[in-house]
Amino acid sequence: MSYNSFGQLFRFTTWGESHGPAIGAVVDGCPPGLALAEGDIQPWLDKRRPGTSRFTTQRQEPDQVRILSGVHEGRTTGTPISLMIENVDQRSKDYSEVSRAYRPGHADYAYDAKYGHRDPRGGGRSSARETASRVAAGAVARAVIPEVQVRAYLVELGGIAIDYSRFDDAEIDRNPFFCPDAVVAAQWETVLDAARKAGSSLGAIVECTATGVPAGWGSPLYQKLDSQLTAACMGINAVKGVEIGDGFGAARLRGEDNADRMRPGADSPQFLSNHSGGTAGGISTGQPIVVRMALKPTSSILTPVETITSDGQATDIVTKGRHDPCVGIRAAPVMEAMVALVLADAKLMHRGQTGR
Amino acid sequence: MSYNSFGQLFRFTTWGESHGPAIGAVVDGCPPGLALAEGDIQPWLDKRRPGTSRFTTQRQEPDQVRILSGVHEGRTTGTPISLMIENVDQRSKDYSEVSRAYRPGHADYAYDAKYGHRDPRGGGRSSARETASRVAAGAVARAVIPEVQVRAYLVELGGIAIDYSRFDDAEIDRNPFFCPDAVVAAQWETVLDAARKAGSSLGAIVECTATGVPAGWGSPLYQKLDSQLTAACMGINAVKGVEIGDGFGAARLRGEDNADRMRPGADSPQFLSNHSGGTAGGISTGQPIVVRMALKPTSSILTPVETITSDGQATDIVTKGRHDPCVGIRAAPVMEAMVALVLADAKLMHRGQTGR
């Protein structure tokens, strides 16, 4: 069954297919009185917009967001905020092949098994296009947590990782990869160009850091902040792994090396390391929250792969159309949005308990 | 705020502290008419039970489960199933030090920040002991999905990974590590003994496979099967990373190598590989579901680490008491339970849509 809402107190619901007239989100539970205008949302959509470099799909979408409700004279009213983005460039003829055969790596077969129909536009709901709605909703979430800065960037592409010693925050917006390491950004350009020309695709790892989160957010045991963050990220298309702090690397440390030792600090304790990635027992510790997610290579490739038709015949498929050679790139703004959405909800939940 | 329920149609709520009189779970939404007795639950609890080898805590808990409601003459009635496990060996004096200083890597500081009190028994809620309730609830979930086999085992401990070519299902229950590779199990014994004697601890990676899940389970976009599985596993104590199928490894593959090619099969398509780990677009594909989770090393160690007291003074802490030198071991039965609980819910949700 389709389930398109997320969050407990700060909630959003998205709707819309890749090839319908529009997509959108309804954000509910937003506190009243927050400054919010279309101009606060648009820049985040622009970051995620297709067609801004040769490394993203050439689909041309202006992605202009409209606020249809919930805001009056530049302030939220506490009522649901309806956000709509019209689809402009929805050439559905590109997808004729899809209605005939299942694309490996895509949800075609699974959707068919679940929903019992062969509508390629139903697949349109699983398109990366839907993530524009999340980015728009995420911009509202940012208004709820002005004390928090959320920042996502790629740390690996095609198996080439950044060197953290060269990490430069200012570099992230200077290249088409949201890469904080200028040296590695150049290498990614080369390998991704090669992959694209070869009709292939590459995977990536995206990291997101949220600073300014106070200690205490998160609802153990079954809405731990870690669970909420990882569920949110795992729900992004093509994501196959998520980790917090040292993540899988922590499994190779000894107890004394993994401990985030504490010393007295000014207002709050000083932690000597952040192996935990800013959470303990499912609750924020006040340290920066660090989440990483791994994306598989784009499944839509020009290299022919074996598959079957919907009536069970063997065939080969080549997925033409306009596709990102690495979906990880445009996933960075989406990850930021999802992390912001989780944190906005966690903040309101925490308030529900304590009034703080 | 504390949130202790999980699931939509098949739900469970756990309660109880490590050092209170009892712990338990209420399982709601279970269909009527399923065969269920205490004897169906106890074996799973016995697998997770402490004190069965020198590699787990020496706390002695019989972990006898009682069914207090929801079952009549050996069949579920469709009403809530209340499960209770009495705590027998709750020597709380062991924990006196905890009430004085924050243990790095534990939730002490975060709980204090959230709940505003220094009750070491509140920390008792974040104890691994709570997971016995999950294992009991998971046994009920298994009754809902008899078509599915769920199996968890360790694939890495202290940085030493198994060799999949030696994978032997029968071996898993022959060693104290739920290790499917007899050669590596022997190595783990050595390194874990050494770590234990050194007052240190080790991390681990646990894998869980669920076979028999039909294609079609999962509720995109925000209750994708992947997200639900990830949230469930990430909610287990000490887990810092979760991946599905090739997970982080998929980020290093090219599109054509990551594609799970399909050929015509007898009843359902034949997949030539399972990089995806049994899901696509958040929906099961009919292939085995493969989830892996990484656990950090046990935070309770005898090696002194720097910390602060609850009134902000610098100190060192040594966590005495009875602790598992590698919490990953006893996490295997818990992971099985959580995966079973997610799948039971996904099955009922799918039925809600289709009647299938």
Add this chain to the structure above:
Amino acid sequence: MSYNSFGQLFRFTTWGESHGPAIGAVVDGCPPGLALAEGDIQPWLDKRRPGTSRFTTQRQEPDQVRILSGVHEGRTTGTPISLMIENVDQRSKDYSEVSRAYRPGHADYAYDAKYGHRDPRGGGRSSARETASRVAAGAVARAVIPEVQVRAYLVELGGIAIDYSRFDDAEIDRNPFFCPDAVVAAQWETVLDAARKAGSSLGAIVECTATGVPAGWGSPLYQKLDSQLTAACMGINAVKGVEIGDGFGAARLRGEDNADRMRPGADSPQFLSNHSGGTAGGISTGQPIVVRMALKPTSSILTPVETITSDGQATDIVTKGRHDPCVGIRAAPVMEAMVALVLADAKLMHRGQTGR
């Protein structure tokens, strides 16, 4: 906090203010493959549309619904169905007085206390206009429960009750009151005309019958069908009371008179009466479901009433503008929609358990 979603498996979320550009609903969880077009929704909106007689507000709204997602080639796809209705006649100048003083009987003061702002358009969310979104969503619900017929009609207006012995189903659509008793409809016309001319307003009681609901729907104990139905109706503007079956009248019966005696029937038991209104223990019995709700008289009246301004000064207020002299009339199609929405959800929930 604002909370604008309803339902568990079949869910909807509404958005939009009375004086914004549009209002709408997102319906999620709808099974795929159902026939649905704008033409299936429009007739229900037309029934509720303002300005169709002198007994409803003279605001002119065409209430044309657009389906923006979730339907492909006339069939639902299983993805969220976004419904939008543009506001055409939103003369907000009519409401200038409202921004100055609290209208007794309206939510002005309560909204102010909750949201801390004096935006009359925030009050626009509590306008009867929002119910158009519910009616649109209700039309989708009807597609989910084709076996059920839902029918609402007024049984009392201004204290004048119908005579059930004259109940004529065909009469309901022949008068502007959804009144099944032609004799009483004529009386209502007289008293309502008089009230309207006097600048006053009248209350009403609306009854809704759902036939064709099989035995077994409803989720005791805390999502009993009765609770869901009454919560849904109590959420309609101006409703102050709800009852099932004999309702308050049952409190005056003796046990033997209130018993719905049973005799053997062909396929299912034959009940000799329906005091219970089609539910028992929170579960449908297979008999017609009968719900009644009481609406207070319209609060917007031309008769001056004492009130205070938002800065606490005493004043009198007269609510000009275009208002229904009896909001109960247009509440009938809304009640039908809410009952249909509850039943669609209950049907899917029941399926989730049993596959039936």
Add this chain to the structure above:
Amino acid sequence: MSYNSFGQLFRFTTWGESHGPAIGAVVDGCPPGLALAEGDIQPWLDKRRPGTSRFTTQRQEPDQVRILSGVHEGRTTGTPISLMIENVDQRSKDYSEVSRAYRPGHADYAYDAKYGHRDPRGGGRSSARETASRVAAGAVARAVIPEVQVRAYLVELGGIAIDYSRFDDAEIDRNPFFCPDAVVAAQWETVLDAARKAGSSLGAIVECTATGVPAGWGSPLYQKLDSQLTAACMGINAVKGVEIGDGFGAARLRGEDNADRMRPGADSPQFLSNHSGGTAGGISTGQPIVVRMALKPTSSILTPVETITSDGQATDIVTKGRHDPCVGIRAAPVMEAMVALVLADAKLMHRGQTGR
């Protein structure tokens, strides 16, 4: 499907059958630091306890509550509070007849249709005994809302209403009927004795007043305070109608008579009447909240009524056993509990938005 949880931030789940070993509730989301002991819960259970007069069932249950978790040294810890009440006097042999034929007015047939089994103990879940769990949970809710006083009492029994001019708060606990009118209490004694001796039963109307609720609680549009209160009361056994403020009576007033006029007050506005029962637009207004619910006469009566057996044969049934001749009496403490539970949740929800 069975659904046994209620609430959003302040939640509870009940479990247990009438004839099992115990019943109980798990209360989750309770803020930490509140004073709570078994002695705070027991008095409310004692009010509802059976066997305290000849007008309630003669089943003897001490209803001793145990707190199994969530409280440490007399204070809530913020973790789930598990409450258990052992069943002592569960003579199940009394119910042999029930397993043979459906009792009209009971849930027997509906449960059978839903759950597909003929377990009279499943019916035990729909027993009034379950309400003890609610009363225990309600006592926890009271600790969350110390500013609110919740009080329920009978205003009508067997068709005989109290005279509000004789309303005496102190009288409520002096008679076995929770009746605030001593004159009418004497009349009720006579009619109820007669009904009981005749093997019949009577219905009742119970009113509940909550004072001290500040303006602003409630979450429009779909978790309006009115809807939540209504759903909570309608979920109590035998309730067939619920109204707020003037309720059904409001349908017979004119707009100017129904308006709750306002005058300037000291801290908050002074209302000149309370037709609305303390809510407007689904939000509390600061006035007392007034809810009334109607209960049908007890369905278990000694008068034979026509019914069918589970295999479809015509028969007559007499429901022996120990039953309340008027279930409305013991429903008063249950109503208080449910109202307190709704208000505790509404308070936390409101805080989630505003921090107030």
